[in-house]
Amino acid sequence: MAKKTAFTPKAPVEKLPLAIRKDLRDNYDSKKEEYETQISELLGTKFTINISPQELWAYVDGFISGLKNFLENYEDEGKTYFNKVVTQSELTVTVNPLGDDAPTISADIKDGVFRILFKHDKLGYNQSWLDKNYFVKAVDAVTEETFSLKAKSSIEKEWEENVDDLKKEIGEVLNLSDVILDPNFEEVYAALKAAKKDDDDWQSSFGAAILGYFKDGLLYQLKYAGFKEDDMLQEGLAEAVPSKTIKFRIVKALKSGYRNEAQIEEGVLYLQVKPETWYSNVSDMGDNVMKLL
Structure with missing residues (x-):
């Protein structure tokens, strides 16, 4: 040629x-x-x-x-x-x-x-x-900012506008009014950017995705498991998570889940997902919490 x-x-x-x-x-x-x-x-x-x-x-x-x-x-x-x-x-x-x-x-x-x-x-x-x-x-x-404009906009419009209501609702389900929700934005963004070098479509829904893992995933699964009505479950999680912190993160491999999972390490409840399965099967997040207690 x-x-x-x-x-x-x-x-x-x-x-x-x-x-x-x-x-x-x-x-x-x-x-x-x-x-x-x-x-x-x-x-x-x-x-x-x-x-x-x-x-x-x-x-x-x-x-x-x-x-x-x-x-x-x-x-x-x-x-x-x-x-x-x-x-x-x-x-x-x-x-x-x-x-x-x-x-x-x-x-x-x-x-x-x-x-x-x-x-x-x-x-x-x-x-x-x-x-x-x-x-x-x-x-x-x-741009040399920490986040792209698309990602920053999604954080502000999706996460920041909804996090107070989300924190209140999760706190009520767990009987833990001072629960801490840590989206871990900077580390998650850096990990996804490194893993998805040829794809930036995920950035426009970055904040919405993390909100979804907490709300449509974890919160839904906690309600489904009956945490809101069960003192024993609430006490069990409080004992396992003394930091009162629920933190999101990206991992290279999962221990038990197929697309995402919850894990408890050093008193923190982690919601974790692989880059390859980002923003998929969101409602499954936290379906294994009961097994961790």
Whole structure:
């Protein structure tokens, strides 16, 4: 098979035809300041549009629409993540270096500049396709935060908004009002990221998954086993778990379960799962608690 020729972007034209220059003057140059103001207001920082008219001129509306969609979904956290990685507070548009393998439109962040990337033979196509998914993918590809924006958002919207009610309910079932629920987010996230290098889909449901293991799994199994109505079961678990702590973790291998299991070690009740079976059979979590007492 012949070696594929590397794609080389064409150089910008030196001078555009009169009709195009007039269109640029009427429909782009006259609105550039307005566009920059809109973006600056959305992000809370002065933002610059750095687009060469000789390369293209009509993607800014799509960027603003996509940015609004992104901020509506990820709110202040999204703005913080975006501004931390788009350090130059600048937008530009350029041809995708992937050449024929490039999608019609995409985006990335390079050297602190947000770049809209178009396929070399699709200039002007799908300008309005830049939605929140393009933005979060670009941000997460370069963020140096502990969690990706997708994972952080899921933690806040799923776990943090529900954990107080969950703690109260588990405490009532166990007759343990000061029970401690430890999601162990940082260690779990690091373990999953290392194990799933080519897959980041799990990140968007990261908080929901851990909440599910505690709520739809452990809590359900405790109720099913009759802990709420049985003083002896409550006392047995309290004796086995003097730390009053229920902690989630990732392990390489399970001792008894097929997809997940509970184990007691050094006075802590662990809910554990392998990376390969992440977020599956959630309702089974804790079905072996009775056997541990």
